[in-house]
Amino acid sequence: MEEITNQCAGLKLLVREGNEVDLAMTVRKNGCVLVGNFCTKRRVNLESVARVLKTVWRTEENFEVYDMGDNKIIFHFSLKEDLDKVLLLSPWSFDKYLLILHQLSTEEAVTKVKFNNASFWVQIHGLPTMCQTKEAGVVIGGTLGKVEKVDVDAKGFRLGGYMRIRVSMDITVPLCRGRLVHLRGPSPQ
Incomplete structure (x- = not known):
């Protein structure tokens, strides 16, 4: 294997093969x-x-x-x-x-x-009303994939029975059944 690697390392393009082709002017805008x-x-x-x-x-x-x-x-x-x-x-x-x-x-x-990725609207149920914020949506959605949008009003809240988050998820891994969310901060020491 090492012999093949050494032979391939010595390969070089001929002068006429090494000419670069510039496609900048041909790209469709x-x-x-x-x-x-x-x-x-x-x-x-x-x-x-x-x-x-x-x-x-x-x-x-x-x-x-x-x-x-x-x-x-x-x-x-x-x-x-x-x-x-x-x-x-x-x-x-x-x-x-x-x-x-x-x-x-x-x-x-x-x-x-x-x-590998597809975007889906995900519903988050069971959050306390005052926690239905854009920031909470980004944190929770971030555990699923890349957050694209959080469905909130102009003030950053979603007052209702659930929250909607659009997330780009890796479809090659199984879906999660849920997430545990806690409201308390880190324990004081």
Whole structure:
């Protein structure tokens, strides 16, 4: 193994192979692209997906759908507002299978996107009314994943039976059944 490593270390590009190619001028500025992945091993019918999602998403302008194989799909939107609306209203499902969406940046390749995270609205029940604050939502939601939004009023409170938190969670690990929350601070010594 060490011999192979030493041989590979000595490999170098020829002068004509080492020329750099600058793609800065060719990058599309309109980054209205979502990549989607269906969480199923069963083959999803792309025509059905496109037809149903065009009806359900109710975008202002039409969007194009491209099949990438392995239940991965690219959605190209004409308007950034349509893309933002679709992301805001996610998670989406099709035929009972979760559709994980990822907004593609200009320097990302579709083949390198990891579909490990999905955003969900989580309800927090049983909190005392005066603890239903944005800060409490961020602390509790932070134990689940990356907190994207806490559903509170302009004053930072959510007065009601429960609190809603939007959290991006790792879907490769099982969901937690609950969390123990205590109101007392650290014990004085």
